[in-house]
Amino acid sequence: MSAMVLVLNCGSSSIKYQLIDADDGSMPARGLAERIGENGGHIRHEWSGEPLEKDVEMPDHEAGLAAMLDLFEQHGPRLSDVGIRAVGHRVVHGGETFAEPVTIDDDVERTIDELSALAPLHNPPNLAGITVARRALSDLPHVAVFDTAFHQSLPPVAYTYALDRDVAAEHHVRRYGFHGTSVSYVTRETARLLNRDPARTNIIVLHLGNGASATAIRDGASIDTSMGLTPLQGLVMGSRSGDLDPGILFHLRRSAGMSVDELDDMLNRHSGVLGLTGVRDMREVHQLASDGDDAAKLARDIYCYRIRQYVGAYLATLGEVHAVVFTGGVGENDSWVRSRSLAGMRRLGIEVDHVRNASRGSGTRFISPDGASTVVAVVPTNEELEIARQTMSVVDGR
Numbered sequence: 001m002s003a004m005v006l007v008l009n010c011g012s013s014s015i016k017y018q019l020i021d022a023d024d025g026s027m028p029a030r031g032l033a034e035r036i037g038e039n040g041g042h043i044r045h046e047w048s049g050e051p052l053e054k055d056v057e058m059p060d061h062e063a064g065l066a067a068m069l070d071l072f073e074q075h076g077p078r079l080s081d082v083g084i085r086a087v088g089h090r091v092v093h094g095g096e097t098f099a100e101p102v103t104i105d106d107d108v109e110r111t112i113d114e115l116s117a118l119a120p121l122h123n124p125p126n127l128a129g130i131t132v133a134r135r136a137l138s139d140l141p142h143v144a145v146f147d148t149a150f151h152q153s154l155p156p157v158a159y160t161y162a163l164d165r166d167v168a169a170e171h172h173v174r175r176y177g178f179h180g181t182s183v184s185y186v187t188r189e190t191a192r193l194l195n196r197d198p199a200r201t202n203i204i205v206l207h208l209g210n211g212a213s214a215t216a217i218r219d220g221a222s223i224d225t226s227m228g229l230t231p232l233q234g235l236v237m238g239s240r241s242g243d244l245d246p247g248i249l250f251h252l253r254r255s256a257g258m259s260v261d262e263l264d265d266m267l268n269r270h271s272g273v274l275g276l277t278g279v280r281d282m283r284e285v286h287q288l289a290s291d292g293d294d295a296a297k298l299a300r301d302i303y304c305y306r307i308r309q310y311v312g313a314y315l316a317t318l319g320e321v322h323a324v325v326f327t328g329g330v331g332e333n334d335s336w337v338r339s340r341s342l343a344g345m346r347r348l349g350i351e352v353d354h355v356r357n358a359s360r361g362s363g364t365r366f367i368s369p370d371g372a373s374t375v376v377a378v379v380p381t382n383e384e385l386e387i388a389r390q391t392m393s394v395v396d397g398r
Ligand SMILES: Nc1ncnc2c1ncn2[C@@H]1O[C@H](COP(=O)(O)OP(=O)(O)O)[C@@H](O)[C@H]1O
Pocket: 208, 209, 210, 211, 238, 280, 281, 282, 283, 328, 329, 330, 333, 334
């Protein structure tokens, strides 16, 4: 029987979708609907041959999903023809409730809704996608796969903030961690690359995309990670600040009169690389830097400095590290960031070979010298395949 899954990743103004075979990773179709709820809606639908580009106004996620299903019906592949088995949904926050993927029913939807307070940017659009997809594709099982699930193995010493414990307990304040679906995939791929049993492998995974995180893996399980209660903590990101002194918030509240919503918006949407430079894409930052822009040079140095500090922290946490792995759009493509982040760590067993690092491969590859005590590698992530696999594991009970 086929293992074909429709994977949906619904963001606040976009729907990313892939039709993907959980068994062999083949991907007959994929696409991206953008500018949902704004003017100038657009869908790019890729199936055999030239990608199809279409302008279509999508006032909400329901309209976005309807437009997507229309493209499948009109241009193919028709979902009824490909033997699709299930729909897999990316859900960012699963709180403490979900340590595993689950089949979605009304109760699960309600719980995801309740968790929106902990991930106001991510869970509401995830949920909107689920609600409309369950209605439109009502004869298929729908499975939620959570970014937080893989990090449920964190020990209390890593997930507990040093706050009033009663307040923290009442409001579920703890570190949850995100990007777990990606990190889980990359962990398994890395163990395979090293020819090691994942359950005996220690890895530092650097997922550097729009959001960015570092995770310490001991014996195949996540034991610490840089994102926290929300995906705002940790590394410097495209538009998020990452770590800062919480006192800054009180200072800006009192001195600049900024409201909580304004602070939230600034830290999540106008900080990080964007706040420092005016552009969010690392390629544009490099362009500015090579044109002599000092703010861009400083921003990329800060970006790499934060990564290196987390690598140092997780070396200390893990004691022994078999691999440091880069993934995500920046991690997979940006040799400058990789080399700058790990420069001067030879005495800690970490070294980047500059020829290997600079070579323009696109697949999984070592970038450390032969015989290095800690391997440095680039391992492209595939969150959609991981979501498809986890979805099928729920559907088939396998
Ligand atoms: N060739 C490249 N060099 C440097 N950075 C890149 C390159 N390609 C993509 N990126 C970065 O990757 C980011 C997107 O990462 P990705 O993991 O695809 O994002 P998402 O979190 O949306 O899945 C872009 O914003 C850009 O900064």
